[in-house]
Amino acid sequence: xxxxxxxRIMQSAAVMLAVALIAFLMFRFVGDPVNQMVGVDTPQExxxxxxxxxxxxxxxxxxxxxxxxxxxxxxxxxxxxxxxxVTRLLAERAPATxxxxxxxxxxxxxxxxxxxVYCALRRDSWLAQIFQAISLIGxxxxxxxxxxxxxxxxxxxxxxLPSNGRGEVVKVGDWWTTGFLTTSGLRxxxxxxxxxxxxxxxxxxxxxxAEMLEVMxxxxxxxxxxxxxxxxxxxxxxxxxxxxxxxxxxAGLQLGSIIAFAIITxxxxxxxxxxxxxxxxxxxxxxxxMAAYLMLIGLLFVLxxxxxxxxxxxxxxxxxxxxxx
Amino acid sequence: xxxxVISVRDLRVEFVTRKGILRAIDGVSFDIMPGEVLGxxxxxxxxxxxxxxxxxxxIEPPGRIAGGEIRLHGQRIDxxxxxxxxxxxxxxxxxxxxxxxxxxxxxxxxxEQLVETILTHTDLSPSAARARAIDLLNEVGIPAxxxxxxxxxxxxxxxxxxxxxxxxxxxxxxxxIVADEPTTALDVSVQAQIIALIRKLCRERGTAVMLVTHxxxxxxxxxxxxxxxYAGRVAEIGPVxxxxxxxxxxxxxxxxxxxxxxEAEAERLVQIPGSMPRLSxxxxxxxxxxxxxxxxxxxxxxxxxxxxxxxxxEGEAPLMPGHRVACHLYTRNPVENAS
Numbered sequence: 001x002x003x004x005x006x007x008r009i010m011q012s013a014a015v016m017l018a019v020a021l022i023a024f025l026m027f028r029f030v031g032d033p034v035n036q037m038v039g040v041d042t043p044q045e046x047x048x049x050x051x052x053x054x055x056x057x058x059x060x061x062x063x064x065x066x067x068x069x070x071x072x073x074x075x076x077x078x079x080x081x082x083x084x085x086v087t088r089l090l091a092e093r094a095p096a097t098x099x100x101x102x103x104x105x106x107x108x109x110x111x112x113x114x115x116x117v118y119c120a121l122r123r124d125s126w127l128a129q130i131f132q133a134i135s136l137i138g139x140x141x142x143x144x145x146x147x148x149x150x151x152x153x154x155x156x157x158x159x160x161l162p163s164n165g166r167g168e169v170v171k172v173g174d175w176w177t178t179g180f181l182t183t184s185g186l187r188x189x190x191x192x193x194x195x196x197x198x199x200x201x202x203x204x205x206x207x208x209x210a211e212m213l214e215v216m217x218x219x220x221x222x223x224x225x226x227x228x229x230x231x232x233x234x235x236x237x238x239x240x241x242x243x244x245x246x247x248x249x250x251a252g253l254q255l256g257s258i259i260a261f262a263i264i265t266x267x268x269x270x271x272x273x274x275x276x277x278x279x280x281x282x283x284x285x286x287x288x289x290m291a292a293y294l295m296l297i298g299l300l301f302v303l304x305x306x307x308x309x310x311x312x313x314x315x316x317x318x319x320x321x322x323x324x325x
Numbered sequence: 326x327x328x329x330v331i332s333v334r335d336l337r338v339e340f341v342t343r344k345g346i347l348r349a350i351d352g353v354s355f356d357i358m359p360g361e362v363l364g365x366x367x368x369x370x371x372x373x374x375x376x377x378x379x380x381x382x383x384i385e386p387p388g389r390i391a392g393g394e395i396r397l398h399g400q401r402i403d404x405x406x407x408x409x410x411x412x413x414x415x416x417x418x419x420x421x422x423x424x425x426x427x428x429x430x431x432x433x434x435x436x437e438q439l440v441e442t443i444l445t446h447t448d449l450s451p452s453a454a455r456a457r458a459i460d461l462l463n464e465v466g467i468p469a470x471x472x473x474x475x476x477x478x479x480x481x482x483x484x485x486x487x488x489x490x491x492x493x494x495x496x497x498x499x500x501x502i503v504a505d506e507p508t509t510a511l512d513v514s515v516q517a518q519i520i521a522l523i524r525k526l527c528r529e530r531g532t533a534v535m536l537v538t539h540x541x542x543x544x545x546x547x548x549x550x551x552x553x554x555y556a557g558r559v560a561e562i563g564p565v566x567x568x569x570x571x572x573x574x575x576x577x578x579x580x581x582x583x584x585x586x587x588e589a590e591a592e593r594l595v596q597i598p599g600s601m602p603r604l605s606x607x608x609x610x611x612x613x614x615x616x617x618x619x620x621x622x623x624x625x626x627x628x629x630x631x632x633x634x635x636x637x638x639e640g641e642a643p644l645m646p647g648h649r650v651a652c653h654l655y656t657r658n659p660v661e662n663a664s
Contacts, residue, residue, distance in 0.1 A: 228415030
């Protein structure tokens with residue numbers, strides 16, 4: 001088991017190295033960082049001195065090494081547009097994005113699972129048909145459209161929920177701010193979380209439904225029925241547990257994409273998170289922020305994948321052996 | 326005279342499909358006595374497994390029991406509501422499936438599956454249920470059951486898994502077990518062990534067994550009586566020695582003739598020409614008539630019912646009581662047979 005964890009961590013490190021290389025290449029070769037810093041009327045000698053002091057004349061491999069070393073210390077340089085360390089900018093906005101992403105993921109997982117199980121067990125009921133129709137909408141409508149429609153309905157027409165921002169936030173610890181502790185913060189979270197999670201929810205629902213129908217046809221479910229086990233135990237013990245393995249994979253990967261693709265939702269709802277920061281960085285060619293964001297998302301994906309792989313062993317005893325060997 | 330454990334009368338099972346109603350089982354009747362093993366043989370699609378599923382009440386839609394009666398100790402069980410039926414399943418009637426590799430839930434320990442089944446059907450405490458689970462594993466011949474009970478199904482071999490499946494079927498000491506091809510997926514040597522185990526349990530506990538298989542060797546070794554099924558009907562039923570050694574129905578003769586034996590000199594095996602009709606296209610009269618080499622007019626019009634055969638047809642062996650055959654060749658009104 002330990003060997004498995006170590007092997008997976010080493011694989012993760014290799015992936016991160018590749019991501020860092022891409023981030024570095026972008027940082028170094030997409031546009032000239034010096035041009036971003038100096039004005040049009042800066043003398044050539046000044047530019048050359050800046051170039052030298054930034055180490056841009058060193059061999060590329062040395063520069064990459066320095067980039068990696070700094071990255072390991074969470075130092076991604078200074079944002080061109082804000083004149084502030086990138087790490088601090090991201091750290092300020094990370095709580096907003098992470099809270100939104102986890103709320104959306106929890107919503108997607110819980111509601112998707114419940115709807116999926118219901119659709120599988122009561123396949124022909126009218127409610128299952130409605131769920132199926134909703135899932136079609138969720139899969140086919142683009143996120144920004146869903147967001148705008150929700151804002152129009154619940155913020156503009158009904159006026160129940162705020163249309164943008166995070167509401168009141170409370171400071172927790174040194175740098176974390178949370179919207180979970182105030183009513184306005186929670187209310188502000190509802191629409192963006194639904195918008196962000198809807199696609200994943202429908203995906204999970206369809207996956208759970210398909211997997212569960214598949215599992216219900218297996219011999220061990222037939223045998224469980226033939227032994228006269230209680231229906232509840234067959235459905236939620238024997239069938240659901242077997243359904244969960246592919247669901248864990250997809251849900252894990254989807255959590256990564258929820259964080260990565262929060263950009264659109266954050267823009268629609270003017271949510272003060274990393275996605276919004278990234279979008280501004282793209283507009284202003286703020287390479288340090290883009291590079292750091294790339295690294296951060298890469299790291300999140302790698303971590304989530306690692307967690308997913310470790311969770312398999314908890315659910316499926318057959319994989320525990322595969323991990324041991 | 327003892328009462329049969331299971332009594333099936335004129336059972337009909339239909340599947341509603343887009344093309345119309347298919348009758349998978351059409352008028353099947355038989356009784357099984359306590360401690361008796363009834364072998365059910367026939368080609369694939371003859372309705373053997375469907376009969377078993379019907380008895381245990383696990384016909385999945387679009388299939389349904391369209392007529393007839395199934396009685397357990399004289400009580401009708403084919404018309405029970407799902408919850409009452411669930412209480413009977415596992416407790417009174419158990420079922421063993423073909424493939425032990427897929428019959429066990431891979432995510433639960435063998436012991437968990439046994440204990441859950443025991444707790445469902447008895448009032449035992451969890452620790453008593455576990456003790457009983459160990460006893461059961463011991464009884465079905467699993468070595469070191471105290472240790473193996475905490476194993477997962479994938480840690481058992483195929484034969485051992487089938488023993489676990491049998492232990493699961495025995496959890497509540499059922500009176501009747503449907504064994505649906507319990508040895509088909511196993512090695513020959515393991516097959517013999519499993520058959521011996523079923524035989525032993527039958528004798529010791531007085532459990533009645535319906536053994537569905539297409540392996541005549543298994544039938545000859547295990548069954549007391551045998552029913553030959555064809556196109557959802559019983560073609561011939563009787564004591565196993567009788568039916569295997571002296572089959573009467575032309576289909577049963579063909580089936581027995583198709584068994585290779587070591588003694589037979591290098592003759593070609595007899596084969597029955599053609600194949601079983603599709604359920605959507607069962608011929609009028611006797612379902613076997615298009616393939617029968619002794620077909621005559623009456624076979625194409627009138628459906629034969631299983632009946633006590635008339636003796637003396639071309640030097641047939643003397644009949645044993647309880648032998649029934651559904652063939653016009655053996656009806657006691659031979660007048661039309663001459664035509």
